[in-house]
Amino acid sequence: MDHPISDDPKSPLLPLHHDPDPIQQSQSFLSGLKSTLTLKTLFVLLGPLLCTIICLCVKLDGPVASRNMLAVLVWVFAWWFTEAVPMPITSMSPLFLFPLFGIASADDVAHSYMDDVIALVLGSFILALAVEHYNIHRRLALNVRFSNL
Incomplete structure (x- = not known):
């Protein structure tokens, strides 16, 4: 059921009565899923995923901060290499990742910047x-x- 587009400012923007069609809903869901699962989205998620894998699987001799530093380094490198997020965000990500992983305090990181x-x-x-x-x-x-x- 098509609703004509009206120039009347008081007409509703969306249809008021809509009968849900299961086929149309599944196609809508699939198209939404395809638009969400792009290569760029995969690259954005690659950094945190690699960081999590390193934090869970890698055991280094020394303090835990050294393993966390390696994990953050891989995260930032993945974003830098794939250009998943803009470079200014990639370059500033240690400002929030280092304190989050207990590598350095926010003051120390900000002073080094x-x-x-x-x-x-x-x-x-x-x-x-x-x-x-x-x-x-x-x-x-x-x-x-x-x-x-």
């Missing part, structure tokens, strides 16, 4: 992007060129 030299380099990159965005580099080059004439 924002060293003085890293802040200097990050600031210079931001400044370079601003110069490029507003074409200051071209304006400067044109001023230097025409000032010598």
Whole structure:
């Protein structure tokens, strides 16, 4: 039963009376399942899955934190190698994974991300992007060129 699309703003967006058809529901479920189970979804789940396997199966001589570090390293490497999640998320994942697995405190991890030299380099990159965005580099080059004439 087709419902015509109406331009009336008070008409309901979805049909009010719907008789469930089991065949249509199963096809809808299968299409939803196919759209969810993609290669990218598999790659996103690959990192935590490998981490879990390492935590459960690998026994290393030494503290448990060394095994957890290996597991987190494999998780981050899997996301980096497959590009399952955006690179900024992959690069920042140790900020929440290290404290979660008891490898290091959140303060120690955050301090290692924002060293003085890293802040200097990050600031210079931001400044370079601003110069490029507003074409200051071209304006400067044109001023230097025409000032010598």
